[in-house]
Amino acid sequence: MSRTPGRRRTRTAALLALVDGGFTLLGAAAAGWLALLTVQRIASGGLRDWWLVAVLWLLLAYLLLPRLHGLLTRVYVPDYFIGRTRTYEGLLGDPVNAAVLGTTEDLHSAMTRGGWQLADELGFRSGLRTVTSTLARRTYATAPVSPLFLFGRSQDLTYQQEVQGSPARRHHVRFWRTPPGWRLPGGARVDWVAAGTYDRRVGLSAFTLQVTHKIDVDTDAERDHLVATVLAGSPEARVRTLRHFSSGYHSRNGGGDAIRTDGHLPVLDLADVVDEERADPGVPPPDWHGLAAPALALLAAVRDTGASNRDHRPLSLYLGHLLVVLRLLLTAAVGAAGAAAEVIGPERAAPWLPQPAELVPWQSAPAPPLVLLGGAVAAWLAVAAASQLAFAGSSAARLLVLVAALGDVVVLLTATTAGGGGLVPLAATTALVLDLGVLVTLSAGDARDFTLRTRLRTRLRTPGRRPRTPGGAPGGAPEGASGQA
Known part of the structure; x- marks a missing residue:
């Protein structure tokens, strides 16, 4: 009996999830190894190796x-569901402290009339603007x-109110649409659940050491x-208020x-909330079914603009591709330093140009030949090309980049431990951090899901491909489509 396309896609996703889990586990082990080497270098080098403190923080906080x-x-x-959200790392997040009855249009109308603004989606451009606004203390009302995460997915909508034009302080609330037929503990039916908190400043997470907003204790x-x-x-x-929906508690x-x-x-019931711009007492009641389409299109356009990403490409894919490009530039810089030292001699090289022996992990060995440096540059050019294909949605290219990054990590760590007594020079440390970043970002679940969605869209749009039923006969549901939205 042949497998249905839905089952094949599920098995493929499960296999890729297992492979990605292996990459993340190996990346975590390599990051721990490099962190120990970095601590050793800090202990032996003193203040002259202050930059390694920043490297150690990056390793711990983001890898x-x-x-x-x-x-x-x-x-x-x-x-x-236990009334708590979860972070990307799986830690318990903010409490669920509100619920809503109403459609997307009802919610959007009520929030905007209440002085709330729809927040941008977290994308490369919006994330960069958040960083620059915070550092420059400039307003960013839709940051x-x-x-x-709730119900296995991130929030559907986020609204916020900036306080005194400061990007560090704001009221904000996340909304999740509840699954079909889902009810709250106790049996009440709602369309949305929400988690609202007040950001009071920017600081470091106590659990991951990452830069984040710190919330007020009184949720x-x-x-x-x-x-x-x-x-x-x-x-x-x-x-109406569901009293003692959960036990009162203190937590983190x-x-x-x-x-x-x-x-x-x-529980806010918004069924009677009407958009005043569309309400006209002199005409028959509006066709809400017809009005839903433009309202949803407006929300989709706002979310799409905020993400700077029409394909809904995840931020992890942007970061992974950027790290690959930076790794290529670092390799090219090492090759340029080697070529300069080979041509004009180390003693005549420009003072600002690092010497190859300082840039590669083989501290006690002679500088590698130009052929080896050129080969490394060519190899990372190929990896960068594969990364571009992964950025476009190729699952095979993403796995190829992960394999290349893992191989580079093994080579660099092995050579460092064997040849340098465990002390990692600047460029080798930077290369390892970039490689580990590639492993973590491109093996993330959202990056994997994006490539799977892109693959499915490509198969469905291929000219000449006829829809097939689960049994393989033409004319049924599209291949790869499941019975669920």
């Missing part, structure tokens, strides 16, 4: 600790927020602020910030 949390939380954090105050602003902007909205979110809540859950 090692997130991977360890991701592996451990799969074991001990429940994967069902993106980090993803939190109930933000919940009450959300309800008050919606009711002020839309008096026709109604609210995924960034290590203390949170406190009484456990009550307000």
Whole structure:
């Protein structure tokens, strides 16, 4: 009996998830190894190796600790609804402290009339603008927020209110559409659940050491602020409170910030909220089914603009491709230094030009020949080309880049330990950090899912390909399509 396309796609996704898990596990182990070597170098070098402190922080905050949390939380954090969101690493995030009855148009109308702005999606351009706005203390009223997860996915919509034009302080609330037929514990039906918190400053996460917003401990105050602003902007909205929806508790979110809540859950009923721009008492009631399409298109356009990404390409794919390009540039710089030293001699090289012996891991060995350096540049040119294909959605190219990065990590760590007594010079350390970053970003689940979606779209759009039924006969559902949206 032949397998259905849906089952084949599920098995492919499961196999790729297993392969990516292996890459992330090996990357975490290599990051730990490099962190130990870095600590050794800091201990022996003193203040003259101050830059290694930054390297150690990058290794811990963005490579090692997130991977360890991701592996451990799969074991001990429940994967069902407990009234708490989860971070990308799987840590318990902000509490679910509000719910909504209403359509997407109802929610958008009520939030905008309450003085809230739809936040940009987190993409490369919006992320860069967030960093520059924070450093320059410039306003960014629609700045993106980090993803939190519920029902196995990140938030569907995010609204915020900037405070005094500061990108470091803001009211913000994330919304998730509930799955079809899903009900709250206790049986109440809602269309959306929300998690609202107040960002008070920028700081470091206590669990991963990453740069993040620190929230105010009183999450109930933000919940009450959300309800008050919606009711002020839309008096026709109604609210009822599910008292003691959860036990009142003190806890911490995924960034290590203390949170406190009484456990009550307000449910906003927005069924009677009408967009005033479309309401006209002199004409028959509007065709809400017809109006839904442009409203959803507007929301999709705003989200798409915020992400700077019409294909909904994940941020991890942007970062991975950028790291590959930086790795190529570093290899080219090493090759240029080697060529200059070979042609004009190390003693006549420009003072600012690093010598090859300082740039490669073989500290006690002579500088590698130009043939080896040229081969390394050519190899990373090929990897960069494969990375471009992965950026476009090629799953095979993504795996090829991961294999190349892992091989480079093994070679560099082995040569470093064998030839340099465990002390890592500047360029080798930088190369290892870039390689590990490639492993972590391109093996992420959202990068894998993007390539699988792109592959499916390509198969469906291929000229001459006829839709097939699960049994293989033409004329049924498209190949690779499942029964679920």
